Amino acid sequence: MKGWYPTVPHPIRQSLVLVLVLVLVLVSSRASARGWSNPRALDLAREAIDAKKSGDAELCVEKGRASLLLEEHPYVRLHLASCLAATGKLIEALNGAKESLAAALRTADEDLRRSAQQRVVELLPRIAHVTIVVPTDASGIKVTFDSIPVRASLLHVRVAVDPGEHVVVAERTDAKGEKYRYAEQLTLADGQDETVAIVLRPQNLTDAERLCAEAATSVREKVACFERSSEKPAVRIALEASAYTDTTAVHVFSPSIDLSVASPTGGWRISGSYLVDVLSAASPDIVSMASPAYRETRHAASLGGGYRLDVVQLDAHGNVSSEPDYLSRSVGGAAGVELFDKSVTPRIGYDFARDRIGIRNTPFSQYSRSLTTHTVEAGVTFVLSASTLLVTGAYLGLERGEQSKLYRYVPFFDAADAPSVRPGAGAKDVNDVRLPIRPRENVPRERDRLAVGARVNHRFAAGTLRIEERLYGDTWGIRATTTDVRYMHDLGERLRVSPHVRYHLQSGASFYRLAYTPLAGDRTTNYVLPAFRTTDREWSPMTAVSAGLDTRIALTSERASVRHALLLGGEVMRAWYFESLFLEHRTAVYGTVGFEVEL
Secondary structure (H helix, E strand, O other): OOOOOOOOOHHHHHHHHHHHHHHHHHHHHHHHHOOOOOHHHHHHHHHHHHHHHOOOHHHHHHHHHHHHHHOOOHHHHHHHHHHHHHOOOHHHHHHHHHHHHHHHHHHOOHHHHHHHHHHHHHHHHHOEEEEEEOOOOOOOOEEEEOOEEOOHHHOOOEEEEOOEEEEEEEEEEOOOOOEEEEEEEEEEOOOOEEEEEOOOEEOOOOHHHHHHHHHOOOHHHHHHHHOOOOOOOEEEEEEEEEEEEEOOOEEEEEEEEEEEEEEOOOOEEEEEEEEEEEEEEOOHHHHOOOOOOEEEEEEEEEEEEEEEEOOEEEEEEEEEEEEOOEEEEEEEEEEEEOEOOOOEEEEEEEEEEEEEEOOOOOOOOOOOEEEEEEEEEEEEEEEOOOOEEEEEEEEEEEEEEOOOOOOOEOOEEOOOOHHHOOOOOOHHHHHHHEOOOOOEOEOOOEEEEEEEEEEEEEEOOOEEEEEEEEEEEEOOOOEEEEEEEEEEEEOOOOEEEEEEEEEEEEOOOOOOOOOEOOOEOOOOOOOEOOOOEOOOHHHOOEEEEEEEEEEEEEOOOOOOOOEEEEEEEEEEEEEEEOOOOOOOEEEEEEEEEEEEEEO
């Protein structure tokens, strides 16, 4: 019997029936996924839908939550998300929509997936964000957001919140028992991104402080209004002793003292230091060339100061360093200006140094050479955010005068023997093949240095990461790169540890040679020597890696009127020299212990 439909070949008819059966199975499976095992949960879900239709979003939320307590259902959770969004609870609504979307992906429910995905896309741009920024000295501060305590790890972090009214409160009690408080009510629109800078103010404000706060145009100015710093200057005294030793028989012991006095209210500071280096050296490149091992003492002193004029910072300093055969004196100054509410600070400085070089056990009046250095430094500091700082800078040094080590002698080799000289060759191997001449080291008397670098400081909840990169080049042909990484982590209020690692790589000076040969002459007489020659391994191709750990242990509270701290540090350095006589590598160890007092 023919039906109303066109006649279809038998195989095609079978295929259509199979497709129809598959569709029925899929519909049946979806209907089963939407089924209910708790009738009361179904009734509550229907009541939630009716409440939403009548415009009662609060009742819709109440019924929807009650339904989900009895039975979890992705469609009810998605519907609850729409009710929560209507009441302004966007964070909870977004989380509910994400859960429904995850359920749709698990069960391959295409209708639910489309609806949940659309709800997520609608809610995301409506979410507001708040970043709570606390002062640099945040110890003892208690912060709440809508009466909920804020963990320290969430300070300086962008956090998602619901739009609407919110209250931020911060409190702290100082060492003298005086209470400081901050409170602010926020009204956040959909998608608004707000930064709340905590400005703690005394509860008993003076008229002057109140007027100052009203006139302030920035957060920093407001903070300055409430800083009840003592008019007495702040004093810092640090005693330190350091020791250095390496595998080239160089040993140094360095006690030092640092003193600084600063007036937070007057805007001035003065600092000074004194250091003594007790050095003994028997480096292979010295002893092997018939120069005896030596002991000497270096004295170094510095004095500096600064003064702030509104947004301009002026600094000046001077240094003197004296050794038996070396006298160095330098003076310099710098100026910086704070722009754009202190978010950009350019700075420029100049130093002039005059060094006098002699020979050990010989008065300067009988023999001396001079070295003059002009140095210009410029840089800009950028405050990228409340927790990130970028410091950029460039250095230009112009050196004119003697830089040769007058106690260092350079071996020369015959052109036929020079190829057989290997890096790290010992004194005996060198003396067996070198020529009888031993001229003094001689290097160019002009040298221009240029370096550029950048440093990024980022503050985390309990630590600070500092990454620094420096690129260097000079007219002697030396090119270098230096990378330094340091992380300062606060293990509680009184303990700070700072692991760090440094990597350095450089090429050698253009005139540096592993084995020098005369330009002309036979093996005994009539030598014509190259004008510049050195065996200083620090001017050779090399690389160095160092790693260490610094520790600061506060012996008193940071809020105490007199603070004491113990400073401990250690570092291990390893250097490899690729084209150096007498030495292929060097290992050094450096340690320091100090005691700090702040008044």
